[in-house]
Amino acid sequence: MKTLKQLGEFNFINAIAKGCLKHKSVIKGIGDDAAVVKLEKNLFLLFTADMLIEDVHFKRNQPPQSIGRKAVACSLSDIAAMGGVPRYALISVAFPKNLKASIARGIYRGMQKMAKKFGLSIIGGDTNSADKIIIDVSICGEAVGKKFVLRSGARKGDLIFVTGRLGGSRKGGHLDFSPRLKEARFLASRYPVHAMIDITDGLISDLRHIIKMSKKGAVVWQECVPVAPDAKTIEDAYYTGEDFELLFTVPESSADDLKERWPFKKVKLTCIGEITAAGIGLRIKDEKGKLKKPRGCGYRHF
Numbered sequence: 001m002k003t004l005k006q007l008g009e010f011n012f013i014n015a016i017a018k019g020c021l022k023h024k025s026v027i028k029g030i031g032d033d034a035a036v037v038k039l040e041k042n043l044f045l046l047f048t049a050d051m052l053i054e055d056v057h058f059k060r061n062q063p064p065q066s067i068g069r070k071a072v073a074c075s076l077s078d079i080a081a082m083g084g085v086p087r088y089a090l091i092s093v094a095f096p097k098n099l100k101a102s103i104a105r106g107i108y109r110g111m112q113k114m115a116k117k118f119g120l121s122i123i124g125g126d127t128n129s130a131d132k133i134i135i136d137v138s139i140c141g142e143a144v145g146k147k148f149v150l151r152s153g154a155r156k157g158d159l160i161f162v163t164g165r166l167g168g169s170r171k172g173g174h175l176d177f178s179p180r181l182k183e184a185r186f187l188a189s190r191y192p193v194h195a196m197i198d199i200t201d202g203l204i205s206d207l208r209h210i211i212k213m214s215k216k217g218a219v220v221w222q223e224c225v226p227v228a229p230d231a232k233t234i235e236d237a238y239y240t241g242e243d244f245e246l247l248f249t250v251p252e253s254s255a256d257d258l259k260e261r262w263p264f265k266k267v268k269l270t271c272i273g274e275i276t277a278a279g280i281g282l283r284i285k286d287e288k289g290k291l292k293k294p295r296g297c298g299y300r301h302f
Helices: 009-017 064-081 101-117 181-190 203-214 234-239 252-261
Strands: 026-028 035-040 043-053 085-095 121-129 134-144 159-163 195-198 217-221 246-250 269-276 282-285
Touching: 043 064, 064 085, 064 101, 064 134, 064 181, 064 195, 085 101, 085 181, 101 121, 159 252, 181 195, 181 246, 195 203, 203 217, 203 234, 203 246, 203 282, 246 252, 252 269
Parallel strands: 085 121, 217 282
Antiparallel strands: 026 035, 035 043, 043 134, 085 134, 159 246, 159 269, 195 246, 217 269
16 A cells, blocks of 8 residues: 555545535635635635644744744735635644743734735634644635636646746745735736646646646746746756745737736746647756756655
């Protein structure tokens, strides 16, 4: 019998998804950044949850408020990836019994500040004890008038864009990133964004999610990938993960207008490739114009 490591994280997710009941109101269940449920004719609810674990996603000696900030920001980033608006949060925590109360309070202050910044109401949760700090943040958001974006809509000929710079999470564990909610709403409300995801496992891994769900291929133009100053090599931008930037596709006909009207001057917007037919898979075009297969796969939990 296989272990979870042998099975792989995403094979495990796919396996359990097959056994889950899906009500007729569920537009999208397991397999995207958030689930989508139709509540009314033009109102859709978005549901997401993210769990952060000490020594995996943060260290205990890091600033408590920054730990709390990241915990909420991760789930907010999932809502952003759907083009939605966050509304309510349930937060469950497990703390070691010998943890200083000041650290626990600091973590909650960080969560409260991040929630307030983006109009998110924390309305409940649970507390428990464990050997390590564990924080689980579940968020309910909304999308009005079908203005949400799935991973599965990429089309041949689409251009691939990213926000910000990639590979910078290597330094400092990326505790203080800003979820791209405003940017995502701008995109979803004004442009025909066919597919979108937030970059958590690395550019290559998350682009693979888009092309697999969309049944397409993709070419990444290596010389165009925006590499963060803290990244050591282009490989960091490809595989490190936890950039929490938006990765999305739009038709070529919309690309120039998007670049001209992009209003977020402090957030870089870059076209890094194109969507192709399914047969090519995922390829990187190097500075010499040669197509090559990616050598890594990005972050995996097991």
